[in-house]
């Protein structure tokens with residue numbers, strides 16, 4: 001356990017999910033515009049993605065972690081993070097496959113023990129993800145967003161940037177009540 005004053009001087013780490021959090025991908029051409037292509041996928045950036053990244057990069061170190069393939073992750077990152085640098089870009093091989101105990105379904109979780117092993121203090125790590133299940137082992141580190149599926153009027157990232165900047169100085173993000181973050185952001 002470090003001195004909390006010392007802890008606070010270190011920049012926190014913000015780990016960003018990709019699909020349905022910062023972008024939306026479809027195999028069919030979307031009815032509106034798309035921003036870029038990755039393999040067979042038409043990718044749309046979530047509204048405010050660029051200004052969100054620029055704003056949060058002032059207060060956080062940024063990383064990305066997706067349960068998609070590494071090639072897809074690299075392609076998306078090349079277009080999406082062209083103006084910010086990432087501490088790491090992790091993909092499916094870093095995720096853990098879980099089986100739903102009540103059914104045949106399998107799904108990926110992001111086990112933050114791997115982030116801790118990479119040298120980060122989990123008190124100062126936040127994950128932005130649309131999936132609660134992906135963070136089922138570390139809900140205290142999660143800021144959950146509504147899934148983005150292409151709505152051009154979506155304002156989630158605009159509000160989220162304000163919220164994340166406001167709490168960036170917390171000694172322990174896991175003790176911050178984050179489920180009502182939208183109301184706190186708009187206050």
Ligand SMILES: [Mg+2]
Nearest residue numbers: 017019020130
């Ligand atoms: Mg997602």
